[in-house]
Amino acid sequence: MQQTTQQATISPEDETLKAVEIIENQEHDAKNLVKILQEIQKELGYVPENAQRLVAEKTRVPVSKIYGILSFYNFFRLYPPGRHRINICLGTACYVKGSKNILNKIEDAYNILPGQTTKDRKFSLDTVRCLGCCALAPVMAVDGNVYARNNPTKVLEILKKFT
Template sequence: MEKVSALTKDEIATIDNIIKSNRENPGQLVKVLQEIQSQLRYVPLEGQKLIADRLNVPISKVYGIVSFYNFFRLFPPGKHSVTACMGTACYVRGAKDILGEIRKKYKVEPGQTTVDRRFSLEVIRCLGCCAIGPVITVDGKVYGRMKPAKVKEVLEKYN
């Protein structure tokens, strides 16, 4: 089962308002989901249950739409965005171990966010600075020649 951070009160209120304003429009499921994605920047799993109940549609239909379109994200954006390059040049220099260290230390998988919402993790195929690989970025700042032992040192700068 995927780890999900609990919805905040504000998020529940936002979802409720969007559902209320679309309740008179059956068949507006995608529109409701798009509005939630645009306001919260993700469509939480708990929110999907709420939508299914209130709009009287099966949860499987809601989940099916959210997982089909790349546009929808299932996890909240973290306070800091971490990108690990898994392109060939970085890969041959140990990018897999860097990614493994981030996953293990911060208990987060690519495409997800840590439970405390501190970090979101994405992987990318090339960041365009292969010469200094393996490379990660944090909030757009590039860290090159990474080693597993440097992961904590780098990420702990971001609170």
């Protein structure tokens, strides 16, 4: 099941310092790129732009290529994690029961797209292909807790309870 994301919010300056520390402890080799980026994400919860630039400098790999790697692997995050992580299931069972409408409702209500975090860092939104409980479709998980048989109105009511 999903992990709770409770990364403390740190300033961009501290993020940069952390990223420098991580990069300095790694081999500055282009072959090591994914590992360096994973280490940064492990520490910060995502890979900020300033860290991408630092990695580019140290490994002598263009920022555009680093961005390409981050976009290619869906486990990388380009936005800071929210205090609560929403996962909307878009697997077949959930999809035919309206999970796309649920997703659209959340996108509109919180002004975010999958892979993003609300400005106040309250929620991160992601989609998944199956949460393994298709009989409960359409399913949403928040911080790893599953909410069953949803509709757009019900999910907004559920999300209002989170602080």
